[in-house]
Amino acid sequence: MRDRVGHATFMSRLNKGTGPLGILTLGIIVLLGRADVATALTTQQCVSADNHVYLIITTQSSNIGTQVTSVGVNEFSPCSVSEIGAVGTVLSSYSAGVGPLLADRARTGVLSGLDTNSLSCVSNFDANAAGGQGVLNLPVMGIPRTVSVDSMSSTETLFPVAMAGGGIPGAADINASRSITGITCSGNTMAFPAGNAGNVISDPTTGEVSGQSITFDDTSGTRVGDLPAPPMGANAVAPFQSVPDGFLLQGNCSALATCQVVVFVAKATPPAIMFGFGVAAAGFTVDGSLVQVQTEGAQQNGVFNTLTPTTTPTPTPTATNTNTPTNTPTPTPTFTPTSTPTNTNTPTPTNTPTATFTRTNTATPTQTATPTNTATPTATRTPTPTPTNTRPPIPVIPTPGSPSGMLLIGGLALAMLWALSRARGFGVRS
Helix, strand or coil, rough: CCCCCCCCCCHHHHHCCCHHHHHHHHCCCCCCCCEEEEEEEEEEEEECCCCEEEEEEEECCCCCEEEEEEEEEEEEEEEEECCCCCCEEEEEEEECCCCCEEEEEECCCCCCCCCCCCHHHHHHHEECCCCCCCEEEEECCCCCCCCCCCCCCCEEEEEECCCEEEEEEEEEEEEEEEEECCCEEHHHHHHHHHHCCCCCCEECCCCCCCCCCCEEECCCEEECCCCCCCCCCCCCCCCCCCCCEEEEEEECCHCCCCCCCEEEEEECCHHHHHEEEEEEEEEEEEECCCCCEEEHHHHHHHHCCCCCCCCCCCCCCCCCCCCCCCCCCCCCCCCCCCCCCCCCCCCCCCCCCCEEEEEEEEECCCCCCCCCCCEEEEEEEEEECCCCCCCCCCCCCCCCCHHHHHHHHHHHHHHHHHHHHHHCCCCCCC
């Protein structure tokens, strides 16, 4: 009969809550634990000033290392279950979190070449560096190596979790559940499918399944995952995985090549800032042939910084000497008529000499029968600056073509006829 061991933690802040959050907390409370629980896998989290979490995963396994198959970086509480049993039994190893996975998740590859894989947030992490995004300083001799959300401050490449790279398959967000003797770990996690297409998860009872690409359950004493040989797995089912899923993390720091660490980063969400977050990881201890020896799991709770207006420069109203509009009388331009003398060019009457041409017809009756028609044109230049005492001007005779001229000519003609008639009368008498 196999022993089943489960373990998980929860935040005291959530434990004190009521309502739906209190119910969620009760769903993951695990109290059972014993001395033979696998503890080689370790997790720790560092929080930057701007609330990025840096999850550092290492292993202290005395074997070749740990095949990590699930990682959780979640809102609220984490959980993990790791099962211990005899060779030939199916053992489950699973980690997750109650809440949704955090935002903007990325990770390094499997980093090796370290002097040690013992890191701490106090000694190796600067929360205020990179403009508050944080910098993790790796323990190396010589040229510094760093991990940071800020690409300009990081020597190590960060991959989006869904992208394969650095010895780690692309992650798939999975919601699953595993129970050990009534102890249940349910929630959201990142799995790392490989070896087959799709997200086919192993079975907690039979272990390996056909087309398997995600391993949360495995037959002890066989190669991890659904791998055929050597040695042949008791429950291996075709089509087999070509490679195991997850990633191999080694912890033998007697050599640089096997002294390794993996770092996951994520951004806080408002619920995680208010209620906290959790990190977790689980997998299987393997030997040099990737034969599963036992299970491993780890988890921790964390809290983000409570952001306040004092930690971030924000514009605030202050008393300053500034020109501000006030209700005071101010001169404004208005259009009003004003009695203002203006210089204007005004035409004024001037004394201008004028030339007047006057035609005068003068009729002179004589005692002879010879009418005399004398036209005397005279040009008179009359200056008129001021009135002067002058003789009346000679009457102006209208022109012959005008009505008055015609009347005058007609009168003259009658006068001449009258004069002729009288002259004839005088001649008869003599």
